[in-house]
Amino acid sequence: MDTVKWSDLPKELWPIIGKFLHSRIDVLRFRSVCSLWRSSRPPFQRPLPPPPLPLTFSPPGAGNPKNQALLFQSTTYRMESIIDKRRSGSSRSKPWLMKLEQDPNSGRMRLVHPVTGLPLRYSPNATSKDFSLLEFRVVELRKSYVLKFGKNNVTVKSVQRLVVMPCDFLDIDDVFGVFMVYNEGKLGFVRFGDEKLTRVDEQNAHYDDIIVYKGQCYVVDKWGTISWVNSALQVIQFSPPLCGFGGRKYLVECRDDLYVVDQFFEKVTQQSNIVGTPFLDNELLWWHYHKMRSDAESIDFKAYKLDQEWGKWVDVKDMGDDIFILSNDGSFSVSAKEFAGVKGNCIFFTESALTTGRLYPCVFNLEDGLFSKASLRCPQMVHPPSSWLSPD
Known part of the structure; x- marks a missing residue:
């Protein structure tokens, strides 16, 4: 066939x-090609932000009244410079991960670290602040969400993880639902418009x-043990217990399979001092508890794959080219083949410095069991190559 x-x-x-383009960046790139393309697709319309969730918190720092929680959405992209590829004349480029967080109040976007979630700022030695999407190949990888206080954008520590379910899952028009793991293990559900949170599975308060x-x-x-939650808020067991002895479990989807990553700590702080605390009643208490847990040093990781056909767990010793990223707002996987100079069979996670408490990304290699800083092992993958960006 002749090409056209x-x-x-x-x-x-x-x-x-143009009707099949749903992300802001895809629409921008489409409309920037020429006047014909620009006239064929209207500008991207930012959707209205969801209303504040009907939850109240006592924010860190006394003196403020109850503060509403807002849902912040982040989008993770794989970026690849087209300009550098043309200049070098090489078929190989150095893609990296870029994560944009959107403020639900203003709609403004800001760059954050794809693993730690910390904001990126201008470097003091910045020589250029130009960023043209025409110079990059952009692939959207995932969307994720966190709860933050509306006034100061501080993350709500008492909510460890959350996911947003579309309205068709709930069979209710124009209403989104949020499932969350809160208070270090309880499972809750709330819809936009509800007056209070619904506790799911009263019998289990140990979800990770x-x-x-x-x-x-x-x-x-x-x-x-993996379970799934149906639209009637019933928790149905999906897998046998893993019986892993680590301190925290993570769910990761990779190539349509479901994995559990078990993280082992040198020490795990007991939670006897907060058992019985009312839900979200004292965010300051949960903030201190979260900090104590984050001070526990990671000493090992193990990965398990769920064989859904036989209903059993498979201990994974070699993930091949796959990389697991345990980010602050959920876990996901990428292939090392898509990032030059990066080896697979490793796990990215966030560690806390014992002296300063500052968060930094680390890498665990499943092959040799060694830990290293992500900035040393594969700096290009998790940091933008622009000279005017640096961790905050």
Whole structure:
């Protein structure tokens, strides 16, 4: 078949193609090609931010009244410079991960670290602050959410993980639902417009992580048992217990399979001092408890794959080219083949410096069991190559 240039395609095709573009960056790139493309697709319309969730918190720092929680959405992209690739004349480039967080109040975007979630700022030695999307190939990888205080954008520590379920999951028009793991293990649910949070599964207060997998909400508890939650808020066991002895479990989707990553700590702070605390009644208390847990040093990781056909766990010793990223707002996987100079079979996570308490990204290698800082092992993958950006 003869190839046809893009410019020679019938004009009536462009509006049809434009309707399949749903992200802001895709629409910007489409409209920036030429006047014909720009006239075929209207500018991206920022959706209205969801109303504040009907939850109140006592924010860190006394003196402020109860503060409403806002849902902050982040989008993670794989970026690849087209300009550098052309200049070098090489077929290989150095893609990296970029994460943009959107403020629900103003709609403004800011760059954050793809693992730690810390904001990135201008470097004092910045020589250029230009950033053109025409110079990059952009691939959207995932969307994620966190709860923050509306006035100061501080993350709500009493909510460890949350996922947003679309309205078709709940069979209610124009209403989104939020499942969350809060108070170090309880499972809750709230819809926009509800007056209070609904506790899900009163019998289990030991959930570690939550994920949307194949359109359903899945959770894992401290014993490594995976369950899924249906639209009637019933928790249905999906896997046998893993019986892993680590301090925290993570759910990761990789190549349509479901994995559990077990994280082992040198020490785990007991929570006897907060048992019985009313839900979200004292955010300051949970903030201190979260800090104590984050001070525990990681000493090992183990990965397990759920064999869904036989209903059993498989101890994974070699993940091949796959990389697991345990970020602050959920876990995901990427392939090392998509990032030059990066080896697979490793896990990215966030560690806290014992002396300063500052968060920094680390890498654990499943092959040799060694830990290293991400900035040393693969700096290009997790840091933008722009000279005017640096960790905050």
